[in-house]
Amino acid sequence: MAHLQIENLQAGYGNKLILNNINLNVEQGEMIALLGPSGCGKTTLLNALCGFVPVSHGEIFSGQRAISQLPAEKRNITMVFQSYALWPHMTVSQNIAYGLKVKKIKRAEIDVRVAELLDIVKLNGLENEKVTALSGGQRQRVALARALAIRPDVLVLDEPLSNLDAKVRLSVRHEIKALQKQLGFTSLIVTHDQEEALVMADRIAVLNQGRIEQIGTPEEIYHHPSTPFVADFMGADNHIDWPLSDDAFALNLSGQLDNPSKPSSVYFRSENVSLSTQQNPENDLSNDGLIIKGVVEQSAFFGNNYRISVRCGKHTIQAEHDQNLSEQTPVTLRVLPDALHIYAQDVEHSVFQTTMPFQSN
Numbered sequence: 001m002a003h004l005q006i007e008n009l010q011a012g013y014g015n016k017l018i019l020n021n022i023n024l025n026v027e028q029g030e031m032i033a034l035l036g037p038s039g040c041g042k043t044t045l046l047n048a049l050c051g052f053v054p055v056s057h058g059e060i061f062s063g064q065r066a067i068s069q070l071p072a073e074k075r076n077i078t079m080v081f082q083s084y085a086l087w088p089h090m091t092v093s094q095n096i097a098y099g100l101k102v103k104k105i106k107r108a109e110i111d112v113r114v115a116e117l118l119d120i121v122k123l124n125g126l127e128n129e130k131v132t133a134l135s136g137g138q139r140q141r142v143a144l145a146r147a148l149a150i151r152p153d154v155l156v157l158d159e160p161l162s163n164l165d166a167k168v169r170l171s172v173r174h175e176i177k178a179l180q181k182q183l184g185f186t187s188l189i190v191t192h193d194q195e196e197a198l199v200m201a202d203r204i205a206v207l208n209q210g211r212i213e214q215i216g217t218p219e220e221i222y223h224h225p226s227t228p229f230v231a232d233f234m235g236a237d238n239h240i241d242w243p244l245s246d247d248a249f250a251l252n253l254s255g256q257l258d259n260p261s262k263p264s265s266v267y268f269r270s271e272n273v274s275l276s277t278q279q280n281p282e283n284d285l286s287n288d289g290l291i292i293k294g295v296v297e298q299s300a301f302f303g304n305n306y307r308i309s310v311r312c313g314k315h316t317i318q319a320e321h322d323q324n325l326s327e328q329t330p331v332t333l334r335v336l337p338d339a340l341h342i343y344a345q346d347v348e349h350s351v352f353q354t355t356m357p358f359q360s361n
């Protein structure tokens with residue numbers, strides 16, 4: 001049995017159902033990132049696990065224990081909040097000790113545990129400071145230490161990095177990941193930020209409107225998004241519907257698509273579009289893939305590269321290129337089959353199903 005098992009979970013607020021049929025297993029020592037757009041139910045799922053939102057259907061097992069109807073304090077699941085939720089009038093040590101005191105642990109034992117945690121989160125020397133005197137990154141480390149102090153069965157983190165500036169955020173996310181590997185705690189982390197999820201998580205669950213749309217390793221989610229929603233959310237920012245009666249586009253898949261005339265949605269990332277200013281660029285492989293003719297509409301510098309918007313018939317396609325290009329430059333774009341995410345459109349049911357004709361490595 002998984003360390004945490006969520007089965008057919010439904011939860012919401014009053015009559016408003018937010019989470020619908022959530023199934024998720026989290027193994028001991030695993031970190032799962034919950035990723036999805038604003039309002040999809042990420043925080044509600046954490047709240048349902050912690051006992052802050054009632055579960056109307058289904059069950060949550062922590063180890064062998066069914067916990068969905070237990071009060072929050074009996075679940076041994078601890079939350080680290082975005083806003084840190086520290087006691088401002090207390091010192092760093094007092095904040096870390098708080099949960100242990102509530103549990104009426106002996107003073108000597110608390111002192112040992114607090115010293116251990118100060119070491120773990122590298123806050124030695126700051127134990128007697130008021131938390132209000134600390135930086136955002138240090139406060140979040142206090143919050144983490146306080147949550148870990150009571151040795152929770154599961155740690156849940158609700159956007160723990162979103163109040164930190166970009167540079168601190170990068171270092172704290174690596175610290176949390178290193179701690180998770182070192183201490184082996186089981187955790188779920190909510191984030192808006194797909195890069196954060198890719199870097200930190202062992203597996204990612206992508207949520208859409210209260211349902212899990214896909215769950216998999218970062219590599220699976222990134223390279224093999226199983227639905228158009230996941231492809232789009234994970235940065236496949238170009239989208240066309242096929243077949244397309246537009247001379248600017250040619251799709252050659254060497255018969256790999258089950259039925260080329262079947263309506264399909266094709267998604268691909270701008271970073272996978274190779275751009276040539278030659279009209280008939282030499283192809284060193286074959287003609288396979290998507291080939292598009294167009295003219296440059298806009299070119300914007302973004303550090304590593306230029307982001308080029310290309311007008312292709314009625315579509316605008318985003319590409320990346322190492323040089324600035326002037327408006328109206330004619331270009332040829334090419335996307336190799338491995339970088340195309342293709343989904344059959346099931347018109348009758350208004351849902352998409354992946355055909356997954358290609359496997360990228």
Ligand SMILES: Nc1ncnc2c1ncn2[C@@H]1O[C@H](COP(=O)(O)OP(=O)(O)OP(=O)(O)O)[C@@H](O)[C@H]1O
Nearest residue numbers: 013016018036037038039040041042043044045192
């Ligand atoms: N206390 C509440 N009462 C009623 N509805 C709520 C309450 N809290 C959240 N909701 C609704 O539940 C839905 C899911 O909200 P939730 O906060 O779980 O989303 P989220 O994915 O965490 O969003 P965000 O990324 O913006 O934090 C939203 O439609 C929201 O309006």
